[in-house]
Amino acid sequence: MKESTIMKIHYGTALAAVGLVAVHILMRLTTGFADSLEYENVLANYRSVPYVVMLELILILLSVHGFNGLRVILLELKQGRVYEKAVSYGCVVAMIGLIGYGSRTIIMTNMGMV
Amino acid sequence: MAQVSSIVDEQVPTPLSTSKSILLRISKFNPESDDSTKFMEFSISYEKWTTVLEAILDVKKHFDHSVAVRYSCRQATCGSCGMLINGKPRLACFTKISELDSDVVTVEPMNNFPVIRDLTVRFEKLFNTHQKIKPYLIRDDTELESDEREFLQSPQEVEQYIQFANCIKCGLCNSACPTMATDSSFVGPQALAQAYRYVADSRDKGKDTRLNIIDESHGIWRCHFAGSCSQVCPKGVDPAMGIQFLRGYLLGFRS
Numbered sequence: 001m002k003e004s005t006i007m008k009i010h011y012g013t014a015l016a017a018v019g020l021v022a023v024h025i026l027m028r029l030t031t032g033f034a035d036s037l038e039y040e041n042v043l044a045n046y047r048s049v050p051y052v053v054m055l056e057l058i059l060i061l062l063s064v065h066g067f068n069g070l071r072v073i074l075l076e077l078k079q080g081r082v083y084e085k086a087v088s089y090g091c092v093v094a095m096i097g098l099i100g101y102g103s104r105t106i107i108m109t110n111m112g113m114v
Numbered sequence: 115m116a117q118v119s120s121i122v123d124e125q126v127p128t129p130l131s132t133s134k135s136i137l138l139r140i141s142k143f144n145p146e147s148d149d150s151t152k153f154m155e156f157s158i159s160y161e162k163w164t165t166v167l168e169a170i171l172d173v174k175k176h177f178d179h180s181v182a183v184r185y186s187c188r189q190a191t192c193g194s195c196g197m198l199i200n201g202k203p204r205l206a207c208f209t210k211i212s213e214l215d216s217d218v219v220t221v222e223p224m225n226n227f228p229v230i231r232d233l234t235v236r237f238e239k240l241f242n243t244h245q246k247i248k249p250y251l252i253r254d255d256t257e258l259e260s261d262e263r264e265f266l267q268s269p270q271e272v273e274q275y276i277q278f279a280n281c282i283k284c285g286l287c288n289s290a291c292p293t294m295a296t297d298s299s300f301v302g303p304q305a306l307a308q309a310y311r312y313v314a315d316s317r318d319k320g321k322d323t324r325l326n327i328i329d330e331s332h333g334i335w336r337c338h339f340a341g342s343c344s345q346v347c348p349k350g351v352d353p354a355m356g357i358q359f360l361r362g363y364l365l366g367f368r369s
Contacts, residue, residue: 079299
């Protein structure tokens with residue numbers, strides 16, 4: 001993939017994540033802040049499909065943005081053909097792993113398995 | 115008697131300057147024989163117009179001829195005498211001691227370049243990256259037919275790139291760049307500014323070729339827009355601005 005395409009995704013995910021996290025925080029403010037963190041209330045939130053979809057989107061956006069940022073930092077830290085390939089593939093694998101693990105948590109909670 | 119004295123006073127030439135002196139500290143390092151950098155110190159007298167290069171040449175002439183320094187034109191045109199002067203990348207021939215406002219002047223080789231000896235550094239990478247971005251007009255009809263006129267441009271078209279054409283390849287921008295300090299593969303502000311110089315030239319048809327060259331993992335996207343390249347340029351070129359314009363092309367904001 002061309003670096004300009006990757007950076008467009010990087011900037012796009014940042015902007016979208018800022019918007020969705022703002023919505024997420026506003027939704028937390030609809031109830032008292034302390035109440036919103038109550039165990040039962042947190043679980044209840046996961047029953048709402050639109051809310052779960054939003055959480056899943058935030059997870060994907062932040063993972064893509066964050067791991068690309070990490071890739072860029074590591075590429076600037078050290079150079080070398082093998083190292084750079086390891087960093088790039090390592091970040092993609094770690095990103096998929098984190099999204100997979102987070103999605104599993106979201107889906108299990110939504111289905112009442114927690 | 116008093117009249118004679120006044121005549122004598124009038125005949126004494128008005129002093130052109132009051133000579134002062136500074137401590138000139140010169141970095142000495144030979145990578146083939148030395149483990150670390152040493153500084154040699156010389157007390158040098160200077161006038162209001164004395165440049166740092168003249169002070170270094172004074173040291174070479176009278177104190178230590180082994181000081182390695184590269185210079186040529188002495189008028190900020192050849193780009194040979196770039197060095198760190200009191201920690202900032204500058205041209206030695208273009209920096210007056212009086213304007214440094216310091217009693218101690220320390221000269222070191224530029225950062226982000228391999229040192230050959232003392233104040234001289236290797237420019238191979240600078241020239242290689244400059245060459246990489248194809249610093250010439252690309253078009254199919256480069257050879258003019260005998261009955262054609264030259265490629266005319268309006269003043270507005272010239273204005274788009276003319277400041278970037280002032281680059282003298284002195285390497286000060288690359289020396290000041292924080293990304294170049296950590297990323298040895300980064301193409302650098304000098305080459306990126308030159309890429310913009312040709313991309314913005316209305317006579318050039320090689321925009322896509324050049325954008326492809328700089329659109330790689332150690333290309334234009336590694337610039338963090340610190341802006342130090344633009345601050346140190348002795349010719350008034352603004353590489354940071356050129357880089358932002360190039361990003362505009364790659365992001366689709368410019369065409």
